[in-house]
Amino acid sequence: MMFANPLGIRRSALTRRLSHYLTLTEAEDRALEAAEERERRVAAGEPLVEASQPIDRLFVVQHGWLHSSVRLRDGGRQILRFHYPGDLIGVSSIAWSQAATTLTAVSDCIVSELPKVQLGRLFATHGRVGGLLYAIAAAESVAMSDRLTAIGRMNAIQRLATLLLDITARLRVTAGGVIDTIELPLTQADIGDALGLTKVHVNRTFREMEKRGMIARNGRRLKILDEPGLIDFTGFVDRHAVIATDWLPPLLG
Amino acid sequence: MMFANPLGIRRSALTRRLSHYLTLTEAEDRALEAAEERERRVAAGEPLVEASQPIDRLFVVQHGWLHSSVRLRDGGRQILRFHYPGDLIGVSSIAWSQAATTLTAVSDCIVSELPKVQLGRLFATHGRVGGLLYAIAAAESVAMSDRLTAIGRMNAIQRLATLLLDITARLRVTAGGVIDTIELPLTQADIGDALGLTKVHVNRTFREMEKRGMIARNGRRLKILDEPGLIDFTGFVDRHAVIATDWLPPLLG
DNA sequence: CGTCCATTTGACCAAGCTCAACCGCCGTGG
DNA sequence: CCACGGCGGTTGAGCTTGGTCAAATGGACG
Numbered sequence: 001m002m003f004a005n006p007l008g009i010r011r012s013a014l015t016r017r018l019s020h021y022l023t024l025t026e027a028e029d030r031a032l033e034a035a036e037e038r039e040r041r042v043a044a045g046e047p048l049v050e051a052s053q054p055i056d057r058l059f060v061v062q063h064g065w066l067h068s069s070v071r072l073r074d075g076g077r078q079i080l081r082f083h084y085p086g087d088l089i090g091v092s093s094i095a096w097s098q099a100a101t102t103l104t105a106v107s108d109c110i111v112s113e114l115p116k117v118q119l120g121r122l123f124a125t126h127g128r129v130g131g132l133l134y135a136i137a138a139a140e141s142v143a144m145s146d147r148l149t150a151i152g153r154m155n156a157i158q159r160l161a162t163l164l165l166d167i168t169a170r171l172r173v174t175a176g177g178v179i180d181t182i183e184l185p186l187t188q189a190d191i192g193d194a195l196g197l198t199k200v201h202v203n204r205t206f207r208e209m210e211k212r213g214m215i216a217r218n219g220r221r222l223k224i225l226d227e228p229g230l231i232d233f234t235g236f237v238d239r240h241a242v243i244a245t246d247w248l249p250p251l252l253g
Numbered sequence: 254m255m256f257a258n259p260l261g262i263r264r265s266a267l268t269r270r271l272s273h274y275l276t277l278t279e280a281e282d283r284a285l286e287a288a289e290e291r292e293r294r295v296a297a298g299e300p301l302v303e304a305s306q307p308i309d310r311l312f313v314v315q316h317g318w319l320h321s322s323v324r325l326r327d328g329g330r331q332i333l334r335f336h337y338p339g340d341l342i343g344v345s346s347i348a349w350s351q352a353a354t355t356l357t358a359v360s361d362c363i364v365s366e367l368p369k370v371q372l373g374r375l376f377a378t379h380g381r382v383g384g385l386l387y388a389i390a391a392a393e394s395v396a397m398s399d400r401l402t403a404i405g406r407m408n409a410i411q412r413l414a415t416l417l418l419d420i421t422a423r424l425r426v427t428a429g430g431v432i433d434t435i436e437l438p439l440t441q442a443d444i445g446d447a448l449g450l451t452k453v454h455v456n457r458t459f460r461e462m463e464k465r466g467m468i469a470r471n472g473r474r475l476k477i478l479d480e481p482g483l484i485d486f487t488g489f490v491d492r493h494a495v496i497a498t499d500w501l502p503p504l505l506g
Numbered sequence: 507c508g509t510c511c512a513t514t515t516g517a518c519c520a521a522g523c524t525c526a527a528c529c530g531c532c533g534t535g536g
Numbered sequence: 537c538c539a540c541g542g543c544g545g546t547t548g549a550g551c552t553t554g555g556t557c558a559a560a561t562g563g564a565c566g
Contacts, residue, residue: 035536058498070402073488078402095392095496116500123384124502130383131376134390139348141394148397149323149331151405152449187544196405201522203546235326245347247309247369248375283560409554438510454554456514 009026012036012112013174014060017086018132020173024244028079028126036060042105044185049090056097058116059088064109065185068101069193079194081144082106082167085174088114088133107185119236131248143239151196154234161214162234164224165168181223198224256442263363264291266427267313270339271385273426275498281379288371288440289313295358297438302343309350310368311404318438321354322446332447334397335359335420338427341386343369360438384501387425396492404449407487414467416489417477422491425468434476 009137015032019022024032039062042048049055051070066083080101083089092100094116122219123130143166150159164182172179188206197205209215216223224230270284271277277285288389292315295301319336321419333354336342345353347369378382378391396419397495403412417435425432441459450458467483469476477483 052261070398072402072406076406078405080398080401087347091391092395092398094390094500095395095492097497097499100395100490101398120381120384120500120502124389127380127383128262128378130375130380130387131373132382134387135375135385136349137390137394138344141390141397142348142353142399144394145323145333145345145354148333148401148404149325151401152331153325153329185525189544195295199545200524203544204522207546209546214378237353239348239353244350246350247347247373249370249373318557442512450514451555453515456512457554458513 005012012060013062013086014088015025017173018129018136021136021243022132022248023129024129025251027128031122031126032129035122036112036114037118039110039112042066042109042111044107044109046063047102047104048109049093049099051099051102054097055093055099056117057088057092057113058088058119059103059111060114061085061087061089061179062110062112066109066111067105067190067194068103070101076195077193079190081140082170083175084170088136091137094119104188106172128248128251135243135245139239139243145244146237146239147194150234156195156197156201157209158234159197160191160202160205160209160231162194162236163191164215164222165227165230165234165236166239168224168227170240173240180227181221184206184220184222186220233236256261265313266315266339267341270427271382271389271506273352274389274496275381275385275501277382278504280384284379285382288366288375289365290371292363292365295319295362295363295364297358297360300355300357301362301364302352304352304355306352307350308343308352309370310366311341311346311372312356312364313367313466314338314342314422315363315365318359319356319362319364320359320443320447321356323354324374331449334393334400335423335447337423341362341389344390347372356429359443365406381501381504383410385498388498388501392492392496399490399492400447403487408456408464409448409450411487412446413451413455413462414483415489416444416448417468417475417488418480418483418487419492421477423478433480434474437473437475439473 003247011029012033014036015024016027018032019029040048048066050060061083061086067079068078068081068083068089071077071080081138090099090103146162146166150162154162168179168182171182188202192199192202195202206217210217213225230236264282264386265286267289268282271285272282293301301319303314308312314336319342321334321336321342322330322332322334324330341357343352395475399415399419403415407415421432421435423434440452445452445455448455459470463470466478470485483489
């Protein structure tokens with residue numbers, strides 16, 4: 001838990017995110033907060049969990065960015081997803097007792113621990129919350145399908161454009177307001193590993209997008225100049241803004 | 254439900270698959286069977302659901318193969334996943350009220366319908382089953398990460414090899430026994446759309462694998478000649494064989 | 507026997523990769 | 537205070553993998 005919690009004040013980023021989608025009962029809120037244990041800090045670039053390491057807990061991102069990745073035999077790397085505040089991460093360890101992916105901090109991070117056993121308890125006693133977690137997992141799975149589609153069937157410019165649009169859309173969920181400028185803590189090598197491109201080609205693609213007036217860069221600050229145009233160009237769909245919860249049953253007694 | 258169910262006889266493929274991972278109580282078993290509604294047949298090549306079509310239910314594959322895919326602006330297609338008996342599909346409709354992907358029968362199929370509302374009820378009343386569904390979703394998400402990695406960072410031979418290994422591994426869950434020969438109902442164009450390759454290059458890659466003695470083909474019957482070799486060659490990991498359930502709480506009451 | 511569709515093959519093309527060098531910024535140590 | 541080293545970004549030259557276009561083959565089925 002974050003600490004003794006007079007409802008509404010300084011809750012876990014997970015609880016805050018969930019109540020963004022669904023009004024939680026006091027009991028559900030308390031159960032969620034109680035499931036989380038001590039916090040950990042991870043400095044930018046440091047690993048939180050290494051692939052194939054035994055693990056019995058998940059993590060909730062409270063602050064900062066991380067990514068999950070895998071290393072290949074030949075030294076290559078694929079970045080699978082980025083994780084933002086409010087995300088429940090390390091989910092692959094639910095299905096097995098070892099981590100399937102490496103979790104690495106992109107910026108300085110704060111995460112809190114959520115033991116699998118606590119999650120199991122949560123599913124058993126607050127099934128509605130379980131259902132909501134399932135829905136969020138489904139949405140994230142679709143977001144990953146979008147990345148798969150981009151890598152499988154789009155050229156470099158479209159891949160990069162969808163990534164930038166996706167990051168912006170996800171940040172808006174947490175930040176609330178209207179954002180069109182983002183501070184990218186990623187290196188071009190990171191972006192390449194996420195998009196299935198080399199860092200050299202990521203660089204050329206960035207410059208090409210600038211030349212075409214799609215984006216403007218200033219250091220790692222990046223501004224999307226024509227978002228509707230990019231959305232049309234890539235067929236991007238925002239998977240983060242809304243999630244249906246109408247199918248969850250009304251509160252039990 | 255399939256029909257009135259004296260436990261153990263002719264249950265839904267979903268119930269059978271779940272009990273492969275976890276011993277279900279009689280109540281859980283009954284609730285699962287009751288959640289499913291009428292069955293539908295879909296002929297090979299026919300769509301079951303079209304992307305962006307409004308939908309309020311999921312489907313359980315009872316028999317046959319399907320795939321989920323998206324179409325691109327330029328006419329291209331990306332196949333995201335294949336679905337086999339025992340799979341709960343159309344999960345993207347949980348997060349929204351319309352389908353995110355198109356579901357198409359690869360072979361002649363039987364599916365049964367599972368309304369979202371029933372799923373919600375299942376989560377609320379049988380949280381342990383909800384947790385198991387969550388674990389399976391997590392495993393499938395990792396399997397999709399593997400495909401992402403293959404498309405993003407591997408060459409054509411490795412991509413095709415991992416796909417063949419993955420299909421074989423998944424079929425073993427349902428079929429039980431030791432399989433090294435599979436009947437592929439997919440065209441080479443389908444395989445290309447799943448791997449981010451053109452059908453022409455899929456063909457060349459198949460021939461190259463034959464030439465190297467990795468596989469043997471006879472019509473659409475395909476035999477993997479050196480499975481350990483291929484596993485080593487690709488770094489393949491079987492994501493289907495086992496799923497941890499130890500974190501789920503013991504039965505309530 | 508003809509039609510349709512999947513598979514196969516060839517010739518040529520191009521997006522993105524590799525290798526290599528260079529730049530610019532920043533933190534560190536002398 | 538400045539020199540040095542390292543990392544990320546930038547750019548060029550040449551190459552490779554896989555794409556494109558087009559045509560031929562072959563099997564299944566009415």
